[in-house]
Amino acid sequence: MKCTSCKAGSLVPAYLDTLFPCHTCDNCGGSFVYLADYLKWKEGNPNLANLTVSGESFEVSETAQAMICPKTGLFMTKYRIASNTDHRIDLSHTINAIWMDKGEWELLKTRGLAGRLNEIFTAPWQNKIRAAKTAEVLDGIYAKEFGENYAAIKAFRELIQPLDNRAEIIAFLVSDDPYKA
Structure with missing residues (x-):
């Protein structure tokens, strides 16, 4: 699959943080994750309190334009992760897949939201x-x-x-x- 964020890279099979399957862009470092893979991982790892960011600093990117799902070719919907950041995570409703720009997974971990990723897409959260x-x-x-x-x-x-x-x-x-x- 071609990366629809940077439009220059390819999405190659990988593991996000060695935790669950994803497709990572070999150019911009963004990750395309099926929500089912995330939920399966989450179900098997109830103690997510130990999920922390390493001591090294990280850079967080943000795709400003509307994202196109690399699998379906349809627009993805942007969801805010918190009120005190402009970072958004994109969701493809058709196939329940998410796009995280480079560093957004680390950002979620620093805010204690890595174990609550699926909640971000709910009406009460928004x-x-x-x-x-x-x-x-x-x-x-x-x-x-x-x-x-x-x-x-x-x-x-x-x-x-x-x-x-x-x-x-x-x-x-x-x-x-x-x-x-």
């Missing part, structure tokens, strides 16, 4: 990432809007949040003159 990104954006907007008072406002909000009369407290605060009837 919804959690979207919610975290939304919260991050709103936090930035509020910080800009409220400036140096933002920390105090957040602290006060947390203080009144559990109170039964918080609506009355807010009404008191927004009233031009809370002592007038």
Whole structure:
């Protein structure tokens, strides 16, 4: 198979991290993995806590453009792995195969996600990432809007949040003159 990421290499049979079968590009180092092979490996290795990255540093690539599945020729869908990284893993829904750019497996291991790879493609996982990104954006907007008072406002909000009369407290605060009837 030809590599559809770099378009220059060939995908040769290999083992990802000597753990499970994959096809690795002999040019860019990306890996094409059948999810069934990963799940079979995962099932046989319940203690994934020992899965760590070696002490040496690693480089992580990212394919920005849409990926074409090297097996089917159809577009693959990109899935975010976490809210605090732009790296995405590509999934071919037709044959349940994934593409990981060079270094992404190591990235998953450093984040403790190598044993949860299949969860990344679920709606709850992606919804959690979207919610975290939304919260991050709103936090930035509020910080800009409220400036140096933002920390105090957040602290006060947390203080009144559990109170039964918080609506009355807010009404008191927004009233031009809370002592007038």
